[in-house]
Amino acid sequence: MTAAPLYQRVALIGLGLIGSSLARAMRRGQLASHIAGHARSERTRSKSMELGFVDSVHADAAAAVAGADLVVVCTPLGTYAAIGAAIGPHLKAGATLSDVGSVKQAVIRDLGPHVPEHVHFVPGHPIAGTEHSGPESGFAELFQGRWCILTPPAGADAAAIERLAELWRRCGSLIEIMEAAHHDQVLAITSHLPHLIAYCIVGTVTGVEEATQKEVIKFSASGFRDFTRIAASDPTMWRDVFLNNREAVLEMLGRFSEDLAALQRNIRWGEGDKLAELFTRTRAIRRGIIEAKQA
Amino acid sequence: MTAAPLYQRVALIGLGLIGSSLARAMRRGQLASHIAGHARSERTRSKSMELGFVDSVHADAAAAVAGADLVVVCTPLGTYAAIGAAIGPHLKAGATLSDVGSVKQAVIRDLGPHVPEHVHFVPGHPIAGTEHSGPESGFAELFQGRWCILTPPAGADAAAIERLAELWRRCGSLIEIMEAAHHDQVLAITSHLPHLIAYCIVGTVTGVEEATQKEVIKFSASGFRDFTRIAASDPTMWRDVFLNNREAVLEMLGRFSEDLAALQRNIRWGEGDKLAELFTRTRAIRRGIIEAKQA
Numbered sequence A, B: 001m002t003a004a005p006l007y008q009r010v011a012l013i014g015l016g017l018i019g020s021s022l023a024r025a026m027r028r029g030q031l032a033s034h035i036a037g038h039a040r041s042e043r044t045r046s047k048s049m050e051l052g053f054v055d056s057v058h059a060d061a062a063a064a065v066a067g068a069d070l071v072v073v074c075t076p077l078g079t080y081a082a083i084g085a086a087i088g089p090h091l092k093a094g095a096t097l098s099d100v101g102s103v104k105q106a107v108i109r110d111l112g113p114h115v116p117e118h119v120h121f122v123p124g125h126p127i128a129g130t131e132h133s134g135p136e137s138g139f140a141e142l143f144q145g146r147w148c149i150l151t152p153p154a155g156a157d158a159a160a161i162e163r164l165a166e167l168w169r170r171c172g173s174l175i176e177i178m179e180a181a182h183h184d185q186v187l188a189i190t191s192h193l194p195h196l197i198a199y200c201i202v203g204t205v206t207g208v209e210e211a212t213q214k215e216v217i218k219f220s221a222s223g224f225r226d227f228t229r230i231a232a233s234d235p236t237m238w239r240d241v242f243l244n245n246r247e248a249v250l251e252m253l254g255r256f257s258e259d260l261a262a263l264q265r266n267i268r269w270g271e272g273d274k275l276a277e278l279f280t281r282t283r284a285i286r287r288g289i290i291e292a293k294q295a
Helices: A017-029 A042-051 A061-065 A077-090 A105-114 A158-170 A180-205 A210-218 A225-230 A235-244 A246-268 A272-291 B017-029 B042-051 B061-065 B077-090 B105-114 B158-170 B180-205 B210-218 B225-230 B235-244 B246-268 B272-291
Strands: A007-013 A032-038 A056-058 A070-073 A096-099 A124-126 A147-150 A174-177 B007-013 B032-038 B056-058 B070-073 B096-099 B124-126 B147-150 B174-177
Touching (some): A007 A017, A017 A032, A017 A042, A056 A061, A061 A077, A070 A077, A077 A105, A077 A235, A096 A105, A096 A158, A105 A180, A124 A158, A147 A158, A158 A174, A180 A225, A180 A235, A180 B246, A180 B272, A210 B272, A225 B225, A225 B272, A235 A246, A246 B246, A272 B180, A272 B235, B007 B017, B007 B061, B017 B032, B032 B061, B061 B077, B096 B105, B105 B180, B235 B246
Parallel strands (some): A007 A032, B070 B096, B147 B174
């Protein structure tokens, strides 16, 4: 028995890690009759057809969305305004427009003005990824057991939200509905600050004197290595995250810097009790994550 | 064919993650005829006998080292001076005294004065560990394929160094010989600073408002989670590392703070090019680690 596809035609704008993984997961679940893909580079388009996770590719984003029941934007946040302008007039009446961006208020700001009245706008953010990029790096299981946050504006169509939620569920995701502003604050804490710190420490550590460089790699398993995976994430995507969630990231960064200054003082003045207190508290957090089955 | 044990009697001072793993690896390789263990707590001593990785346990460190050909101190750095005073007078002529501490100049400072002239002093540091502690958490494979750095003082006995190196090799380690001061500088970069930053960010993130706490755990897979494992390492051990490698850690921390301030400025002023440049550079480092087979 095969269930009817959730959507007839789905258009994916961007065929990198997330877009190509979503295409693969939709293929696996037979969730769409036709998957159309748009990518700016000819190489990505031909590679995507060769890998077979799309039914058609289009150099023109407007052509990709023509007739689509669902359009999902899967490109770095910095491209959203231009993509909105390009596809807005070509969206089908009754279609749903979504995305996978890591910041949601910026998406409403940049994509929102281009959404026609007859289109359902339901921004989304699958909390999933790897440090690899491009159409070859995607895989159907990427979203398995991972949260997908939807941030529909007030008054959004309940049926359109539910159908999109069902698509993500069939891709393996757990669904959470949240306000965009709250999403951006929570993700600044759990994702954006950690990535920024990882990028920073990898920069600092690899900025040491030439003679020490080789040893840094050689003995990286002593702690440094754990940061390099996260700091190998896509540079353009992450540049756009920081530029588009500036206030929330700067707020968290301020708190972190204050805590770091206090820690520096503890070390300088030999305040071992305070160090041990923090290290005991952070150890307990790990247990919370293990108990929540997110380890 | 069974090779003769490398040492007759080995005494381990401390039976936590590292001590108990070393005991298990020595058992597996039949590297010692008798493994004597010292632990302060009765619970650790009886647990160690029950788990069977030691042949005898001793509440008194001096009794544990009596007649031992090799003594390895496997306790937090803060205990070294007292341990040195307790065992120094009881060390056998011709024995080797070593340790597994994460800082080496402090070991020479604290243990060195207690080493009798007729004992070979060869400090060591296996670059291996997990976030778990205690005698139950050890396993024989912990050192497999991992570096072990030895920092013998100038003029140390070459045969004693080589025998200890061979012990670690048979436990699966790769050997590097280094000066203590250089070790402390390299480890401040590759291990101590990363641990400090991980402890700090876990403290900051979990210091947010109560209402957000649950979401921090829930969505921790988006980046935060990766820091919690490292920040779950043994509190006492790490307190002592920071207190005993203060200058090198503060130097690296200063560099990190400067880099973070620059990054903060880049975000505030929307300097996307500089962000992308850093993120591209850090991505390349990951490839270096993968190529060095340390990923």
